[in-house]
Amino acid sequence: MSETQVWALVFVVLSFGVYIYIAWRSRVKETKGFFVAEQNVPAVANGAAVAADWMSAASFISMAGLIAFLGSDGSIYLMGWTGGYVLLALLLAPYLRKWGKFTVPEFVGDRFSETVRSVSAVVAIIVSFTYVVGQMAGGGIVFARFLEIPQAGGVAIAAAVIFTYAVFGGMKGITWTQVAQYTVLIVAYLIPAWAVAHTMTGIPIPQVSFGQILDELNALQAEFGLDQYTQAFTARPQIDVFLVTMALMIGTAGLPHVIIRFYTTKSVRGSRWSALWALVFIALLYTTAPAVGAFTKVNLLDGVQGQAVDALPQWVQNWQATGLVSVSETSETVNSVTNNADTFAAGEADLLVNNDILVLASPEIAGLPAPIVGLVAAGGLAAAMSTAAGLLLVISSSVSHDLYFRYVDHHASEARRLGVSRIAMGLAVLVAIYFGINPPAFVAQVVAFAFGLAASTFFPILVLGIFWKRANAAGAVSGMLAGLVFTASYMIYTLEVFGTSANEHVLGISPEGIGTIGAVVNLVVTIVVSLATRPPSEEVQEMVEQIRYPSEREETHA
Amino acid sequence: MSDDVMTPEGGPPPGGGSNGWRKEYWRKNLRLMVALLIVWFAVSFGCGILFVEQLNQVVIAGFPLGFWFAQQGSIYTFIVLILVYAIRMDRLDREYGVHERDHDGGLT
Numbered sequence: 001m002s003e004t005q006v007w008a009l010v011f012v013v014l015s016f017g018v019y020i021y022i023a024w025r026s027r028v029k030e031t032k033g034f035f036v037a038e039q040n041v042p043a044v045a046n047g048a049a050v051a052a053d054w055m056s057a058a059s060f061i062s063m064a065g066l067i068a069f070l071g072s073d074g075s076i077y078l079m080g081w082t083g084g085y086v087l088l089a090l091l092l093a094p095y096l097r098k099w100g101k102f103t104v105p106e107f108v109g110d111r112f113s114e115t116v117r118s119v120s121a122v123v124a125i126i127v128s129f130t131y132v133v134g135q136m137a138g139g140g141i142v143f144a145r146f147l148e149i150p151q152a153g154g155v156a157i158a159a160a161v162i163f164t165y166a167v168f169g170g171m172k173g174i175t176w177t178q179v180a181q182y183t184v185l186i187v188a189y190l191i192p193a194w195a196v197a198h199t200m201t202g203i204p205i206p207q208v209s210f211g212q213i214l215d216e217l218n219a220l221q222a223e224f225g226l227d228q229y230t231q232a233f234t235a236r237p238q239i240d241v242f243l244v245t246m247a248l249m250i251g252t253a254g255l256p257h258v259i260i261r262f263y264t265t266k267s268v269r270g271s272r273w274s275a276l277w278a279l280v281f282i283a284l285l286y287t288t289a290p291a292v293g294a295f296t297k298v299n300l301l302d303g304v305q306g307q308a309v310d311a312l313p314q315w316v317q318n319w320q321a322t323g324l325v326s327v328s329e330t331s332e333t334v335n336s337v338t339n340n341a342d343t344f345a346a347g348e349a350d351l352l353v354n355n356d357i358l359v360l361a362s363p364e365i366a367g368l369p370a371p372i373v374g375l376v377a378a379g380g381l382a383a384a385m386s387t388a389a390g391l392l393l394v395i396s397s398s399v400s401h402d403l404y405f406r407y408v409d410h411h412a413s414e415a416r417r418l419g420v421s422r423i424a425m426g427l428a429v430l431v432a433i434y435f436g437i438n439p440p441a442f443v444a445q446v447v448a449f450a451f452g453l454a455a456s457t458f459f460p461i462l463v464l465g466i467f468w469k470r471a472n473a474a475g476a477v478s479g480m481l482a483g484l485v486f487t488a489s490y491m492i493y494t495l496e497v498f499g500t501s502a503n504e505h506v507l508g509i510s511p512e513g514i515g516t517i518g519a520v521v522n523l524v525v526t527i528v529v530s531l532a533t534r535p536p537s538e539e540v541q542e543m544v545e546q547i548r549y550p551s552e553r554e555e556t557h558a
Numbered sequence: 559m560s561d562d563v564m565t566p567e568g569g570p571p572p573g574g575g576s577n578g579w580r581k582e583y584w585r586k587n588l589r590l591m592v593a594l595l596i597v598w599f600a601v602s603f604g605c606g607i608l609f610v611e612q613l614n615q616v617v618i619a620g621f622p623l624g625f626w627f628a629q630q631g632s633i634y635t636f637i638v639l640i641l642v643y644a645i646r647m648d649r650l651d652r653e654y655g656v657h658e659r660d661h662d663g664g665l666t
Contacts, residue, residue: 072629074629075607075629078629079602082632085636086595089640089643090591090640090643210620212619230614230622232611232628238607238608245606269647269657279637279640280637290629548583550657551656552656554655
């Protein structure tokens with residue numbers, strides 16, 4: 001075992017120990033604890049839990065590398081995955097918290113109709129499942145790379161720990177482990193970033209100092225025949241950058257596992273403040289990521305430029321074994337770099353670098369000590385597990401609370417409800433393990449589009465349900481289906497999924513960006529159909545009226 | 559709940575005893591929300607996407623300005639927007655007497 005592996009093992013075992021201890025401390029006895037953590041989570045803690053819930057294996061491991069290769073257009077992820085919190089805070093969180101029940105489908109069920117609730121529950125399960133499979137696989141990859149445990153074993157270990165706290169503690173256990181996981185992942189992300197920034201510029205604040213290397217990076221990019229790093233719209237046309245950013249924003253605000261985290265605060269006021277804390281905690285990583293991307297890109301290009309293939313830096317050799325870095329067999333010196341396996345296979349580049357390596361190997365590329373490399377392993381696992389747990393809760397609550405008790409077992413006692421919810425959670429974990437180890441081929445493609453689907457289904461009807469009393473069930477059903485069908489059709493038209501062939505993008509709009517148009521379709525259809533049919537009942541309109549006010553009005557007495 | 563609860567200004571909550579206050583409260587909420595969303599759009603989609611190339615002509619501390627808005631500035635702005643919203647809504651809730659009595663202090 002190498003020194004890095006020993007440190008990785010130490011940090012992983014320590015952090016898992018903490019998660020299991022927390023699980024034991026937060027066992028629950030009631031469904032209110034299981035689904036919404038007794039609605040008793042302080043705003044700051046909930047903010048940290050949202051941040052961990054939100055930042056997945058992809059945010060932690062892949063994003064910086066993705067930005068490094070996209071350059072300026074990496075902003076689609078940076079803005080897209082943070083701007084949605086403004087929409088959540090202003091348009092959804094306080095009102096859904098005031099209404100105060102257990103799930104997202106339950107809200108649309110009360111507001112519109114039971115049909116809308118069932119459709120939403122099924123969509124929530126599909127979106128969450130495609131997403132959770134990626135987390136499981138991500139966790140397995142961390143195990144495989146840092147500890148040389150086979151990926152299947154890694155997935156099983158991570159899932160066993162999630163199983164412990166999610167089944168016994170439900171939302172309560174998940175919340176407090178997410179707080180711990182946020183701490184682990186942010187420390188693991190920031191320490192190497194500070195160190196790299198300090199080494200390269202003398203200023204240890206990456207957000208400020210990466211401006212100093214942008215000129216150098218632009219020059220290096222030019223030498224490699226790449227586009228200017230700071231030049232906008234080199235990776236995607238402007239209209240597509242606009243639409244993808246918007247789709248990611250409204251998709252974020254429409255994802256059930258993010259929304260339900262705001263059900264757990266103590267009050268409406270708490271939900272607003274916890275949205276603030278959530279974004280502060282997320283921004284710590286999201287403002288650091290572009291700096292990490294830029295620094296590592298400079299180090300990488302600088303380290304390999306014009307080098308003979310047998311004189312490349314040590315990290316190239318270390319990571320070649322994992323398949324994340326490949327050197328072309330026909331090249332003698334390195335003059336071109338790509339992150340695209342197809343380009344590399346066609347012999348158009350001397351070096352292939354996987355996006356993930358920029359975070360995983362950045363401590364090594366910058367020559368940082370072994371404990372820090374080990375810490376990155378624990379951070380990657382924390383990011384994957386916290387997101388997986390939040391998604392599994394959505395699946396479990398949709399299956400038990402929104403479907404099973406309504407269609408099968410109407411009069412279940414409290415004890416029985418808790419039991420069934422636990423079984424649903426346990427089964428969801430097992431299915432997730434299976435697909436984590438054997439990911440279906442289409443998942444990798446579909447997961448990126450979960451946002452488009454959430455954007456075009458949930459977000460418009462939630463916002464209209466809250467802000468427009470006239471919106472009714474017929475409108476919501478038609479709007480959701482129209483948005484879903486439109487968005488899914490375009491995705492299938494432009495992608496090779498389920499055996500279809502990929503067609504050209506229409507007007508430069510990529511399948512990632514189509515969710516924005518899908519959301520507009522949903523919005524328009526909901527409004528038109530609502531106006532053409534009868535308004536909702538008095539009771540429903542009164543409910544919409546009531547969620548506007550955080551509490552009963554306090555009259556001053558004469 | 560004591561009988562002498564007052565709004566910060568010391569008078570009874572505005573809007574009168576009937577439900578007229580509801581419209582007033584809601585209108586103020588919407589006005590704040592729309593103002594914040596205009597800033598949200600202007601900074602992220604405006605400075606970060608629509609006018610990014612023009613702004614890139616200006617370089618500050620090594621950052622082309624449009625690039626900075628797209629990768630840094632918009633995120634800081636989002637935080638400030640939610641902060642302003644949370645503070646202003648706390649104030650509005652108190653003014654209209656609809657604040658929650660069992661507090662969950664955001665900053666405490």
